[in-house]
Amino acid sequence: MSELWSYGPDSRYTAGASLIGFKVEAADGHIGRVGEHTQDVGSSYIVVDTGPWIFGKEVLLPAGTVGRVDMEERTVHVSRTKEQIKNAPEYDKDKHRGDADYRDRVGDYYGRDQG
Structure with a gap:
């Protein structure tokens, strides 16, 4: 399951690049902006600030859900739908x-809920 926590080879993510502030697009539309991200080998993720979409909540997405990063457009495209992301385990900034x-x-949630 460690591949779920790594940016895929087709994601176009460049090691060392900051994604903070990038727009985040689910498979079916805009969900927010990247508030935090890591590039730790085997444990990378992004935290998305959903703004008003889910009442200002944040969601944790493993890096393996990132389908593509568009550095020019400053957009991260993830391979999950809004509903899949909304139903994920609640983000806990103290535990993640x-x-x-x-x-x-x-x-487990994102691994079984492959888009």
Whole structure:
């Protein structure tokens, strides 16, 4: 499942590039902007600030859900629908870094819910 936590070879993500502030597009439309991201080998993710879409919530998306990064347009395209993202385990900014159980729940959800 570690590939779920890595940017895919077709994503066009360039190591070292910051995605903070990039627009995020789900398979069926705009969901927000990147508020945080990592590029740690085997544990990369983006945190999307959904703004008014889901009442100002943030969502954690494993890097493997990133289908394509458009550096020119400053847009991240993810391979999940709005509904799939909305139904994901709730983001917990206090747990996402060090809690293996939380990360496993998120990984299990996105791993079985492949777009």
